[in-house]
Amino acid sequence: MSTTDSTRQIDPLDLPAITVLVGHAGVGKTNTALGLALAHAARGLRVALCDLDVVNPYFRSSDYARELEEKGIELIAPVFAGTTLDTPSLSGRLDAVVERVTQAQAQAGRAPSPERLIIDVGGDDDGATTLGRYATQLRQAGVRVLYVASAYRSLTQTPEEAAAMLPDIEWHARLKADALLNTSNLSDQTTPEDVRRGRAFASRLSSLTGLPFAGSVVPRATIAALASEGPCQGEARALLASGGACEICGSSAPEIAALLTDADSPSEKLIMVPRFVSMPWEM
Numbered sequence: 001m002s003t004t005d006s007t008r009q010i011d012p013l014d015l016p017a018i019t020v021l022v023g024h025a026g027v028g029k030t031n032t033a034l035g036l037a038l039a040h041a042a043r044g045l046r047v048a049l050c051d052l053d054v055v056n057p058y059f060r061s062s063d064y065a066r067e068l069e070e071k072g073i074e075l076i077a078p079v080f081a082g083t084t085l086d087t088p089s090l091s092g093r094l095d096a097v098v099e100r101v102t103q104a105q106a107q108a109g110r111a112p113s114p115e116r117l118i119i120d121v122g123g124d125d126d127g128a129t130t131l132g133r134y135a136t137q138l139r140q141a142g143v144r145v146l147y148v149a150s151a152y153r154s155l156t157q158t159p160e161e162a163a164a165m166l167p168d169i170e171w172h173a174r175l176k177a178d179a180l181l182n183t184s185n186l187s188d189q190t191t192p193e194d195v196r197r198g199r200a201f202a203s204r205l206s207s208l209t210g211l212p213f214a215g216s217v218v219p220r221a222t223i224a225a226l227a228s229e230g231p232c233q234g235e236a237r238a239l240l241a242s243g244g245a246c247e248i249c250g251s252s253a254p255e256i257a258a259l260l261t262d263a264d265s266p267s268e269k270l271i272m273v274p275r276f277v278s279m280p281w282e283m
Helices: 029-042 061-070 093-108 124-132 135-140 159-173 192-209 220-228 233-240 254-261
Strands: 018-023 046-052 074-076 115-121 144-149 179-182 213-219 269-273
Touching (some): 018 093, 018 124, 029 046, 029 061, 029 269, 046 124, 061 074, 093 115, 093 135, 115 124, 179 192, 192 213, 192 220, 192 254, 213 220, 220 233, 220 254, 220 269, 233 254, 254 269
Parallel strands (some): 018 144, 046 074, 046 115, 144 179, 179 213, 213 269
16 A cells, blocks of 8 residues: 655646656556646647557557657657567666756746656556666656556456555556546546546545545546537537646536536546547457
C-alpha cells in the first residue's frame, strides 16, 4: 500500500513539471497522456511527451508523432519505434529533457514552470522496470506519479485487483505513486452509468491504496451523445466546442457533472478526453 502524502495530489489539467503515468496494460495511459499533453500545449506551455512503452508495439504515443509535432509537442520515443524493428531501445534524450525541464522549473522559482514533461510508461512490471532506470534522476527532479486504473480492464476489474497490482509496479519502477487517475470507460460506447460505476470503483481503490483521487477521464463520445438529446444538450455542446481535453465542472456544466457522478460537486476532477487510440477489438 502506498503512503502518499495527500498534499502531493495532482490536478490532471494543471500537471507539475514532470508527471509519469503508470498502470496495467490497456487501461488507457497512452490515450490519456496524449490528451493531457495536447491540453497543456494549448495553454502555451512547452510540452514533451516521452513514450516509454517498450512492451506493447500496438498502442504507443509514438504512433501519433505527426499530430504531436503539429501542436509543437516534442516526442521522445524508443529508437526503433515506428519501424519493423521493435527492439526496446531508448536514446539519451530523456535524460537531457529531464535536466532541461528541471532547470526551467528552478529558474521559474515559485512561478509556474513554462515546461511540462509527461512520461507514458508501458504496462505492468516490464514497462515499470524501464522507468526504474531513470528513478533517481526523476526523484531528484520532483516527479509526480499517477497510477492509472480502469474497472473495465481484465485483471483490474475490482478495486482489490487494481490495488494488489500497484506494489509490484512501484517496486519495479523504484517510484511511489502520488495519486490515482480513473480511466474506467468503454470507449465510444461509454454511458453515464458506466462513468458512475468507474467512479465508484476508483473511490474504493483510493481508500485501499491511500492515494488521493485526482480525477476521472470521460470519453468525448459520451459527451457527444448527451449533446444530441436530453436535458444536457446545451452544456454538452459547450464542452464539445473546446475541441480537446477539458474539465467537466459543476460551475459550467452542473447537469452533466451531476449525471456522471450522482453528486452536485464531485471531489475529483472530471476530464473530457478525445479518443486517439483504437480499442483492441477494432484493430
